[in-house]
Amino acid sequence: MHLPEATVASGVQPNAPPMTTTASLPITIRQVTKRYGSMHALDHVDLDIRSGEFMTLLGPSGSGKTTLLSVLGGFTRPDAGSLRFGDREVVTTPPHERGVGMVFQNYALFPHMNVADNVGFALRLRQVARAEQSRRVERALEMVQLGGYGMRRVDQLSGGQRQRVALARAIVFEPRILLMDEPLSALDKQLREHMQIELRQLHEQLGMTTVYVTHDQREALTMSDRIAVIHQGRIVQLDTPRALYDRPVSRFVAEFIGESTLMPVTVERGVVRLGSQPLTLEAPAGADGARHLMVRPERLRLLPAGESGGGDPTDNRLSGHVRTVVFQGDSLLLQVTLAQGHGLSVRTGIREAGAAALQPGAPISLALAARDGVLLAPD
Numbered sequence: 001m002h003l004p005e006a007t008v009a010s011g012v013q014p015n016a017p018p019m020t021t022t023a024s025l026p027i028t029i030r031q032v033t034k035r036y037g038s039m040h041a042l043d044h045v046d047l048d049i050r051s052g053e054f055m056t057l058l059g060p061s062g063s064g065k066t067t068l069l070s071v072l073g074g075f076t077r078p079d080a081g082s083l084r085f086g087d088r089e090v091v092t093t094p095p096h097e098r099g100v101g102m103v104f105q106n107y108a109l110f111p112h113m114n115v116a117d118n119v120g121f122a123l124r125l126r127q128v129a130r131a132e133q134s135r136r137v138e139r140a141l142e143m144v145q146l147g148g149y150g151m152r153r154v155d156q157l158s159g160g161q162r163q164r165v166a167l168a169r170a171i172v173f174e175p176r177i178l179l180m181d182e183p184l185s186a187l188d189k190q191l192r193e194h195m196q197i198e199l200r201q202l203h204e205q206l207g208m209t210t211v212y213v214t215h216d217q218r219e220a221l222t223m224s225d226r227i228a229v230i231h232q233g234r235i236v237q238l239d240t241p242r243a244l245y246d247r248p249v250s251r252f253v254a255e256f257i258g259e260s261t262l263m264p265v266t267v268e269r270g271v272v273r274l275g276s277q278p279l280t281l282e283a284p285a286g287a288d289g290a291r292h293l294m295v296r297p298e299r300l301r302l303l304p305a306g307e308s309g310g311g312d313p314t315d316n317r318l319s320g321h322v323r324t325v326v327f328q329g330d331s332l333l334l335q336v337t338l339a340q341g342h343g344l345s346v347r348t349g350i351r352e353a354g355a356a357a358l359q360p361g362a363p364i365s366l367a368l369a370a371r372d373g374v375l376l377a378p379d
Helices: 065-073 115-119 121-125 130-143 159-171 189-206 217-223 241-246 251-256
Strands: 027-036 039-049 054-058 080-085 100-103 177-181 209-214 226-231 234-239 261-268 271-274 277-279 289-295 300-303 316-327 331-338 343-349 363-368 374-376
Touching: 027 065, 039 065, 039 234, 054 065, 054 217, 065 100, 065 177, 065 209, 100 159, 115 121, 115 130, 115 159, 121 130, 130 159, 159 177, 159 189, 177 189, 189 217, 209 217, 217 241, 226 241, 226 251, 234 241, 234 251, 251 261, 251 289, 251 374, 261 343, 261 374, 271 289, 300 343, 316 343, 331 363, 343 363
Parallel strands: 054 209, 054 226, 100 177, 177 209
Antiparallel strands: 027 039, 027 080, 226 234, 261 271, 261 289, 271 277, 289 374, 300 363, 316 331, 316 363, 331 343
């Protein structure tokens, strides 16, 4: 699609005047609880967000992530718990006294104001001098690639440009903490992916502590320093994007973050078996009993006919037949039925050896490295 004319592929405008922020603040959340009747929206949540960190709250609808962001912004009062910005307890502080920037899902722009007036609204509330207001507004617009757009009406802007105006309004008063509630959800896929990179670059340039809410796991993996996965009002895993993807701690996280196949296995005295077939895997101590084996589709390697296992002697060989072949441009997504009867998803490059011959019903052999199978406790 055609991106807004203010957009440049390199991200934040290289010639934009620098915006310096007061030192960012860490956020400390302790035992924060919020109930609606008998339902726990937040269930004794503990979370430490580092100064200058890009933290994403990730979870499905109804998980509690937006409620937690609302608590941070002061729009929801928790039933119990402590919330500190730096050394300051703010759990009872009203929103306008917290000094945080906020970008809402629907942008919440004022339709009767032009772009400059929308961006400068927070400065007028703080009674910043008019000349300083103009300087800061233009600087903020330059940073989000909307220099010269100040006199335009909101209804003259594209969706991506409105999102930039909302972001400029949130950063114009140089807050120490920036909160964002699914700000890219209304954009189409190409622009959304472009804006993910821009937001990350802007965060690095400004250095403010950023808390970002999304239900889009790819968006979270792209942008975050760390991700807090929230399910039923609790943080079920907190880790870096790579650690979350490579080493989920539960079936829920494994299925929510990226594509995966889970198959029932048994572990006895450290030996993992898929049906009757022993597998070479990294089984944690005390893992005996029923488990799930998680496999990412791209971690399986297609073995050409006649190849017995691959270069690494610890690779596991899995055999079966192809059920479906789906062309996805640079890759093929295969649905495979293993000899043990379990279904498995496999992603392979279209130019991989043997890929061109894959057809439904064809036999297939796969290699799985020991480090690429993850054992998870049963639900």
